[in-house]
Amino acid sequence: xxxxxxxxxxxxxxxxxxxxxxxxxxxxxxxxxxxxxxxxxxxxxxxxxxxxxxxxxxxxxxxxxxxxxxxxxxxxxxxxxxxxxxxxxxxxxxxxxxxxxxxxxxxxxxxxxxxxxxxxxxxxxxxxxxxxxxxxxxxxxxxxxxxxxxxxxxxxxxxxxxxxxxxxxxxxxxxxxxxxxxxxxxxxxxxxxxxxxxxxx
Amino acid sequence: xxxxxxxxxxxxxxxxxxxxxxxxxxxxxxxxxxxxxxxxxxxxxxxxxxxxxxxxxxxxxxxxxxxxxxxxxxxxxxxxxxxxxxxxxxxxxxxxxxxxxxxxxxxxxxxxxxxxxxxxxxxxxxxxxxxxxxxxxxxxxxxxxxxxxxxxxxxxxxxxxxxxxxxxxxxxxxxxxxxxxxxxxxxxxxxxxxxxxxxxx
Numbered sequence: 064x065x066x067x068x069x070x071x072x073x074x075x076x077x078x079x080x081x082x083x084x085x086x087x088x089x090x091x092x093x094x095x096x097x098x099x100x101x102x103x104x105x106x107x108x109x110x111x112x113x114x115x116x117x118x119x120x121x122x123x124x125x126x127x128x129x130x131x132x133x134x135x136x137x138x139x140x141x142x143x144x145x146x147x148x149x150x151x152x153x154x155x156x157x158x159x160x161x162x163x164x165x166x167x168x169x170x171x172x173x174x175x176x177x178x179x180x181x182x183x184x185x186x187x188x189x190x191x192x193x194x195x196x197x198x199x200x201x202x203x204x205x206x207x208x209x210x211x212x213x214x215x216x217x218x219x220x221x222x223x224x225x226x227x228x229x230x231x232x233x234x235x236x237x238x239x240x241x242x243x244x245x246x247x248x249x250x251x252x253x254x255x256x257x258x259x260x261x262x263x264x
Numbered sequence: 265x266x267x268x269x270x271x272x273x274x275x276x277x278x279x280x281x282x283x284x285x286x287x288x289x290x291x292x293x294x295x296x297x298x299x300x301x302x303x304x305x306x307x308x309x310x311x312x313x314x315x316x317x318x319x320x321x322x323x324x325x326x327x328x329x330x331x332x333x334x335x336x337x338x339x340x341x342x343x344x345x346x347x348x349x350x351x352x353x354x355x356x357x358x359x360x361x362x363x364x365x366x367x368x369x370x371x372x373x374x375x376x377x378x379x380x381x382x383x384x385x386x387x388x389x390x391x392x393x394x395x396x397x398x399x400x401x402x403x404x405x406x407x408x409x410x411x412x413x414x415x416x417x418x419x420x421x422x423x424x425x426x427x428x429x430x431x432x433x434x435x436x437x438x439x440x441x442x443x444x445x446x447x448x449x450x451x452x453x454x455x456x457x458x459x460x461x462x463x464x465x
Contacts, residue, residue: 180438213454213455213458214451214454214455218451219455221448221451222448222451222452222454222455223455225430225448225452226427226428226430226452226455226456227427228429228430228436229426229427229429229430229433232430232435232436234433234435234436235429235433235435237381247422247423247426250415250419250422250423251423251426251427253414253415253423253459254414254415254420254423254424254427254456254459254460255427255455255456255459256459257414257458257459257460257462257463258454258455258456258457258458258459258460258462259455259458259459260462261458261459261461261462262458
């Protein structure tokens with residue numbers, strides 16, 4: 064699969080990087096391994112990604128967009144009579160996706176975990192995407208008079224995201240194996256739902 | 265400070281272990297280092313603590329009890345007209361204590377973080393202590409008709425603990441430096457407070 068570096072696209076590099084990461088794991092993968100797989104020089108790769116961290120972040124960013132944000136977008140786009148119930152489905156799906164990747168795609172999940180700890184900016188961009196999606200559902204819920212506008216939409220979205228961190232933040236992945244984790248989410252959600260609807264009842 | 269092993273108490277061993285941990289850090293401290301400081305043999309220590317992990321867990325357990333649970337007990341014991349406000353003070357203090365130790369006692373905090381990831385049972389016992397304290401405040405709030413009994417007290421306590429994990433769970437320590445962290449807690453608390461009082465208004 065050797066090819067002229069002039070035709071090397073960022074997508075091709077990221078594909079090769081993802082393949083290499085899955086094979087060797089995020090700690091052992093070097094830029095040289097990726098270059099080898101592409102049949103190009105180390106220097107060629109560095110022209111596109113100035114450091115191993117930059118490459119790792121680009122791969123993580125794409126992974127988050129394709130594997131987390133895209134499936135969630137389906138829920139946001141689906142018409143729903145009850146946007147509050149849809150908001151719970153959205154968060155439950157976010158949790159389910161994280162659990163799925165923690166178990167089924169552990170190398171990529173480990174890389175995402177490392178990047179979460181190290182690249183605050185990239186993760187903040189990802190969280191912004193999630194906030195926007197949740198914001199659409201919250202606004203819909205306010206219009207349907209199922210959610211009380213007790214604070215700005217963005218603030219409600221962020222609070223819901225933070226209050227459910229234990230169930231979707233990768234640092235908690237080792238707690239997700241607990242037998243009571245689903246029940247615990249149900250209980251947290253019940254309290255949050257009461258908070259979201261408080262002024263309506 | 266060499267002394268006969270027959271007089272060696274668990275407390276003395278833990279004191280020496282804590283001192284050694286602070287000096288060398290949790291990763292580099294060995295049982296031999298602790299034995300050296302006490303002037304006893306390696307074997308003598310193993311009679312009290314069968315592994316390095318056991319010693320580390322005992323030290324962490326004592327640290328959590330003395331540095332976290334004991335100061336929080338002061339809040340629980342103080343008489344208060346508004347147990348809901350007191351509950352917020354309690355959680356804010358829990359957050360403040362964790363932040364303080366993350367910054368001021370980083371070796372012990374690192375050990376506590378490691379143990380949190382590895383010794384689920386010990387941490388569950390600690391969380392039970394926190395749940396009991398929060399439960400007292402919740403029951404007081406229900407009696408004062410400031411908190412709605414929307415679920416069992418223990419379930420409400422656990423949900424509050426989980427919903428605020430981002431602000432006190434050691435895996436999130438690197439996020440606590442954010443300039444907006446206090447405001448974010450305020451917003452999460454507002455939503456939770458609305459949930460706690462929902463059926464009362």
